[in-house]
Every structure is written in structure tokens, then in C-alpha cells.
Amino acid sequence: MINKPNGSGFGRILKATECSRKGFVAAWRFEAAFRQEALLAMLMFPLSFVLAESVGHWALLVGVLLLVLIVELLNSAIEALTDRVSLERHELSGRAKDMGSAAVTLSLTIVALVWGAAIWQLLQ
Numbered sequence: 001m002i003n004k005p006n007g008s009g010f011g012r013i014l015k016a017t018e019c020s021r022k023g024f025v026a027a028w029r030f031e032a033a034f035r036q037e038a039l040l041a042m043l044m045f046p047l048s049f050v051l052a053e054s055v056g057h058w059a060l061l062v063g064v065l066l067l068v069l070i071v072e073l074l075n076s077a078i079e080a081l082t083d084r085v086s087l088e089r090h091e092l093s094g095r096a097k098d099m100g101s102a103a104v105t106l107s108l109t110i111v112a113l114v115w116g117a118a119i120w121q122l123l124q
Contacts, residue, residue, distance in 0.1 A: 023073065031076045033104070034069070041065040044115070051118040064107075064114045071107040075100035 006015040027034040044065055052058035078100040082093045 027073055027076055031072070034072050034076060037068050037072050041069060051115070051122055053121070057118070060114060061118060064111045068104070068107045068111055071103050075104050 006012050006019075028038070045062065048058055048061040048065075052061055079097055082096055086093065
């Protein structure tokens, strides 16, 4: 059996949780886009209880908000790693960053569609 650096069993879960906490702290501290999207999600979360017509509908409304944060975290990780490799302009680095940005845009589009449909339904 290969000895994993973060261990195994419950100890691995604790170490993974600490890594996740550090990731959230770093994203909040260094990524303005993450802060903006997180604040938007916090503002929209209470509205999800008003808009939701069922528990499943509520889960969808909240789930798409979380999706944006997940995609933003991945985009920020790509950007940080790209900058770690080199700060000089390179076509592949630019392409990687642009694709990450496009993924964030698509996740925000999903939020607009799902929340827009929920608001439309409420107003009918």
C-alpha cells in the first residue's frame, strides 16, 4: 500500500477539511470575483425560500448559486497555477485563463436562467 501524504481514514478527512478551509480563506482574501459572487449568493439565499415551490426547487435555486462558487474556485486555481508557472504572456496561459473565465460566465448564465424562471413563475 502506498503511504499517502495526507494519511488515511478519519485523519485524512480532518486534513482535507483543513485544506478546504485554507482554500476558502485564500479565495476570500485574494479573489475579488469570489468575494463578489459569494456576497451575491448570500444575498440571494434568503430569497430562495420565497421563490421555491418545493424542497427540490429550493435545492435547485441554492445549488446553482453553489455551482458559481465552485466554478469560480476552479477558475481562480487555474489562474494561480498559471501565474505560478510564469507571469510572462503566453498563448496557452491566456487560453487557460480565458476558458476558466468562460466557465464562470456559463455558470452565471445558469443562475440567470434558473432564477429568472423562478421569478417568472412567481409573478404569474
